[in-house]
Amino acid sequence: MPEVVVGDRIVVSGYSPGSHFPRTEAMIPYLWEAWATKDHGPYAIAGSVYGRQLRFTGPGAVSGTVLGRGDVTLNAGGKGLQRFLSGVAANGNIGTEPSKSGLRDSLVGDIRRASYVIRGDVLANNILLENAIVFGNVHGLNVTLQHCVVVGAAVAKEQLRLVGSTVLYYHCRDVQFEGPCALMHAMGESVSRPRFLPYEDAVGEVWSDDVRYYPMLRAEGDRALSNRPWSVGQAQYDGAKLYPEHDWVAMPVSEVHHRPVQGKMQAVEVPSERYVLSLGRRMLNLQALGATLTDIYTLLKSGLEFGHYAPAVQHRTYELWRSLATPDELWILQQATESVAASGEA
């Protein structure tokens, strides 16, 4: 294993064929870091990584699971792409280093400017991802997605902030949409009323709140996966807008709470409310979007199952993606399914 102890850090560079974890009690307090250097180039770890504090600096790829006992810090440094092909999980926090680029210069402007691609779920207590693509779900207590694309659910037990991001659907207690966002599936649920706020990016440009329905944008042709307000002027773009007053419905629900009644804990139904996103109120002919929805479903299904396909089937699936997917979708699928060895990082 190419592990080198540098001060209070254990550093891995270059190609590593196995997994990394503390082998002795003495190694546990060390900060473990994967570091892309000039000499070794991007790191490529074919196994899994486990440790108390993990950091990934510079471009590289990890084939196995990343599990941190404490925090996991990702810092691509704007020099390339970090890929995690089996999910990232932490008992503490997962965070990316903040970048200084604005909305236009992030993956919202061009999907290839993404700094992180994660295939699998991102699981932690507090999650802050910026300029990341997740081909899986994001689960946490508090989740902030800034300039991200999540081809999966964004689930937060407490607060979810979507800042110029696209998700498949969401489920949380409080949700806040900042700036231009998009939903791949018009489905979402929150306990409190969603908030729609403008957003000022790192370069000082202000974006008003705006949420769009992605399948309607896609039906046009090669629309991006993100909401690009500067590409306005088309009827479909305007028609894809989601309206807080009409598309979010307050639904009465009853929750089961366990409360002491006459000294005994009993299950009691307490009336509550949920705010649910639904297009059911619209006079919308979804049949016209049928082909687009079927394409999105096919791409998601094949992308998630891809690792289980035989090589011949994988080749056919690539051909299918080329025929069905938009350029952004195709790029994401390729990045999420290409192995560490095949990418040449090994």
Next chain:
Amino acid sequence: MAESGLSAGEVKSMIQEAIRPVASKTDSLERSLDRLDSRLRKLEAEMSSIADAISSMSSKVTGKLDQLQETTRSRLEVTNDRLAEVRKTTEQGLTRNAEVTAAGFTANTAATVKVASDVQTNTSSVEKNTGALVQMEVMRIFAEGQLAMRRIASFAKEVDERFGKALESVVLNRNLYNKHFESIYLEYDSKLRTIGEHIYRIMEEDFVPVVEVRQTVPPAAYQELALRVDERLVQSRSEHLEANLAALRRDTLQPLLRMHAEFEQLIQNGFALPLSSDSGDELAVAAAISVDASGEVATTVEGLIKEADGEHVRFRIAPSGRFVELANRLQQPQARQQLVEAMNWVALDAPQLASLKQEVAQLAKEGLISAPYAAGLAQYLDQFGLRVAKASDARLAAWR
């Protein structure tokens, strides 16, 4: 999601690393045992060769001792024979001397007896000395033989002792080997348990609460409410639409249809003429027929005036869409031909042409047709004139 935790291969590699030093110790012990075995075998071979040498030596020594005994015995016999002869000769000499000198030498009798006793004493001492010498010689040779035997015996004893010690050391080494191997196994077990505890501790303390608990929640738990809301909204919308359609039908469509039926009945009652083929009644349908210079016939049944897209004229005559069967029949070449033949072609005279040109100019003035078109039409009328078809009743009746 796939791929989490330590795989079987990784655990195996960890175990292999842990037992590698143990295995190398085992290998070195085995090699020591092998060396000991080979040395024991060599020792056995040497001992067997020594035993063979000892047996051959003992047989040789025994043979030599036997020879020595034979030789000593034969020499003793010879010596005894010689002594017996000497005694005999001496006795005979003495006796002779006694006989010869008995008569005359009485003085020498005592000397002779003394000499005889001296000779006998000497003879017995010679015998004794000779016997002692022989015995000594035999003893010496025997002792020498015994010495070799003792050496061989001590050598054999030494070999036995060494063999015994070698066996003891083998047993001791084997016990030591078992003891070491037991400790190796114990260490292997404990390391395996340690690694297993480590793995399961990671799984229980980190993996399960962070990953498994979240991933075991089915997606339906997050989607169920939204899907039910969608379903409910779509259902209520569909019910509203149905109610609206029913109300539209009841409040608007049905009254309209009723009024239309009443109007039709009213018109029919007031103005309808019963038509039947037996009575010979005919129905007149307005149709425009034009024939160009090449003889091409165009018919427009019940033409309506509609706006045109052309640049010269703003209106055109288009079929109303009723009397479709009649229009289709008129499209047939034979019907057209008969129709043309049924027509009575009459050329317009000059006043009629002038009147027509005037009407065309008026249309151009009103902007209903373009001025160049009007001028072109006037030129055409001047050059070619115009024939108008009029059908006679008799001719049409013949055409059905």
